[in-house]
Amino acid sequence: MKPWNRYRTNSLLMRDSVGVSKNSTQTIPQEVYFGKPIMHDLEGAQEVVLNWRQHQSSQDLLPDRDFTKLNKMCVTNCLHKSDQFTNFRRSADARVSIKKGTNLYSVQLPDENFRYGKPYAPQSPMRMILAHGYANEAEKIMEIKYDQITKYQDSVRKSSKPRLQTKHTKASSQTHQAIKEKLKTITYQKKDLFKLSQFDNVCAKTQTRNWKTPERK
Secondary structure, eight states, X not given: XXXXXXXXXXXXXXXXXXXXXXXXXXXXXXXOOOSOOOOOOSSOHHHHHHOXXXXXXXXXXXXXXXXXXHHHHHHHTTOOSHHHHHHXXXXXXXXXXXXXXXXXXXXXXXXXXXXXSOOOOOOOOHHHHHTTHHHHHHHHHHHHHHHHHHHHHHHHHHHSOOOOOOOOOHHHHHHHXXXXXHHHXXXXXXXXXXXOGGGTTOOOSSOOSSOOOOOOO
């Protein structure tokens, strides 16, 4: 036995080359497949595409028993005891009626001239837009409105009575006169602009109407 084949039964001591799977330490039988078998569909893609299977409606569930109807039937048969009721229910049967809907709806389409969607506003003529026709029209409307407002205000002023002047009290008349006399005594003196003392004799380069250039000493 070759020394590198001595440890073929120990998977931990088996040497493997780069890029190649490690050899098995067990004897694997030939033509044997391991793993879970794949369960294929009975219908392949070709059968599904080429054959169309019609829908089959499912069977309706058995509805519940209608005990109110059974009790009425017992009364009509002149039964009045509980054992008679139970025996009658075993022989007779009544179920609750289930209302079924229909999948067939009558399709009512409008006429061929009918148009869907929200209607657009009528298009504005470009001639009126470029010639400022709408602006001139709006200006005339505003002038008419202002004329009406001024006429109404003039009519209100003419029809209204003249307002009465407010009379002064003794204290308010005295304060009014004192303010007038004080305003007469106040004299407004024109003040020169603030300058540093070292710039008093410096003349301005431009002459203005408000200020005259000082004379040089």
